Amino acid sequence: MPAWLTATGAALAALVLADVLSAGLGRFALRRGIIDRPDVRKAHDRPTPYLGGVAIAVAALTAGTVSIPYWDRRITVLVVAAVIVALVGLLDDVRPTRPAFRLAVEAGAAGAVVLAGGRIGVFGHWADPVVTVVWVVVLANSFNLLDNMDGAAAAVAVPVGCLIAGAACLEGRRGLALLLITLAAACLGFLVHNWAPARMFMGDAGSLFIGFLLAAGAVLVRIPGGAPARLAELLLFTFVATVDTCLVVIARPRAGLSCFTAGTDHVSHRLRAMGLTVPQVALTLFTVAGLAGLCGVAVAAARLPGVLTLAAAGTGAAALVLLLIRVPVYAVVPEEAPGTADVLPMTTRAAAGPGPRDLAPGRAPASDPAPVLHIDEWRK
Template sequence: MTDSTPDDIPFGPWVPRPVSWLEMGVYFCGALVVAALGTWWILKNSGQVGLDAPDNRRKLHEKAIPRLGGGPIFLAVGLACLVAGYIGGLGWSRWLPVAICNALIFSVGFVDDLRPLGAKVKLVGQIGTALILYALGVSIDTLSNPFGDGSIDLGWWSLPLTLLWLVSIPNIINLIDGMDGLAGGFGLFLCLTLAFIGYYGLQPDVLVVALAMAGALAGFLIFNLPPAKIFLGDGGAYLIGFFIASVSLFTSNKGSVIGALLVIIMALGVPILDTLFAIIRRAMRGVPIFNADAEHIHHRLILLGFSKGRALVALYSVCLALSLVGLSVLLTKGVALPVAGAFLLLLALGAARYLGYVRSWSNFREQINEVMERRRKREFFRAYGRVLDFEVERCDTLESFTMQFSHGIKRMGLGVSSQAETCAETLRLADGRLFNIHHPKDDTETSEWHLRLDVLLPALERCLEKWGALPPSVEQAPTDPNPATSSQPTA
């Protein structure tokens, strides 16, 4: 983006002025009150729209919970920015590109919270919003030397790097939004870090908007801490991530990555690490990167015996420590960067071992071979699932498909009725109908069986669409008291 001088601002001249501690408190507390009241209103008036229903797999809450928490946060931040711009005199006009694009990205996620859009549609919306912000002049143009003078002009690389930054941060925040209070709390720490950067860099407008977002998140967390009464939803997660990504660009001098961007990367250490683990895990298993699972860092902590509260405190503590590490890089003008990098590497290795992603470094190769063997078995299931999908088209009657279906699941080692040494797994169709498939009892994790058995869903969906019924041999499960009104689970 352009330098923060009056001559270079495309939306009019702007001269920074100091912000008093009283003003800081007003913006933070005002946003907190607005977000808290807005969240309370949603809880009091929520109906059957925008609910996140439990699925007995990843979503283990007892009842359907509203996931429209992004609305009050957006309202609180928007009001605070209007007050800061038109009453506080903090240069609202130069923030128009950021405000417009944050509203757009929030809209993409909020619409998905109301009615699922699908991962591809959301990704197109994210990239489109990032392109608009880039076209309006907010970009990473140069990379400065963190240890001294000199910089590299990115040229045409400015576009892909800016898009990567603006698209990846919202998805990283959305990825960790799988436990009560986690994404909102991380967003709070990151916004306070941005506020300090604005204070340290003599940018009062950055300080004010970051404090407003921090206050809004604090107000939302009143209702989102365990046990959560409301969820962020994609709208809230995208808004937090895009806000952090776009405002951090405003804090850097002529798009230099040495300042706020490097601090934010450090502060995002836990969600970045979680994202990295998820990508490696899903790539090795041969499943799509955006497939949801229950093996994120917070899930692993719960399996290790942590309560939700203890797990949240542990992750908050690590986030706070990493924020301080990132700020140390800024305050020392890059001198602390090698120490910070070593700290992140040790954190990654220690987390991989402690959380059980790596059972033993000495037997790491053996573990890789086990993972690849499971991948081959999953590919076998996937292939048979496609065969059954094709059989729906080939068969003229439900009876003929039932024969093919019974033969297929037998070849897969499954059954439609209970037998000795078998376990039942419940699968859900799009209309909320449940049915049971039985698999052998072995040491395979339940989540692995979910991945294998889900390949049957497309064939059964098409069967229901073509003949209006499932194969008679399929065992119907009890009716779900909480029908599926939620969107597809986020990663």
């Protein structure tokens, strides 16, 4: 069977399976109370079921593993490691776990990928494995942070998965390419349920699985051009997630907030504060991720110079962080507001109560209103 026909069939199977599984798992999550409840640090305003990530993982792995013509050690380790990360995320969705436990499991899974041959390959000595593990873990959690608005994380994963698959094809890694294509298709099938107003969230099981598989898949692709080209490729394939993480890490300490708590001050929320609707935010992230990923494929194909592309990508990322950090999203809330800090994202201000002053002028619009979701809606 031609390779393109195999890939098309696997993608369609993953898309349909993710759609069907999302509907069934959504009903199950509502019955079992596996839901994300609104609070002052979250943008959504209705209880929403998790387990969309389980649908994505099962659909992607089922369609991908059935379609892969032959298995090598790298693919086997990648699939097993991704499943372990997804299970840890699922455990956290059902019953919150300690961050140290999650990070240890993620580091172990990333270490397995390194032992199977995945390396960033920048230094050429012992530092490469260490940096690779750290990078994969950071990117997995960056996608977890990116999953903060209806359709955001899945919309980014669709083009990124397809484009890393394109880079894998250039290297002749057909099995890896099929796995990443089915991941992108599964995310697209899940978007039917996650598009604004979302009826379902992917949860940590999905965001960690997606982030880990994309990051680990990227390090398994070897490209010519040396260290600058390698760094440019990795930055471009993870451009949106990297910018979002850098923005949070820089902005929150300046506002006196922890980087390790939930908040409505990510790239997506700042785009909302600039006047975009939730669907427009998702489409913007999709477009930026796609354009950056196309440049990453061009670097992998030696069509763009590594040094200049890395400089341009780094400058673009820094400019976006500096631009978005100026968007007002924080507000001071009164001390008598129970369970709140002195400073909160402005999108939570209505829930926390009016504050005496703003840290910056303006108010970020809240997420689009939607009625409370009941299990009966899944039967329609």
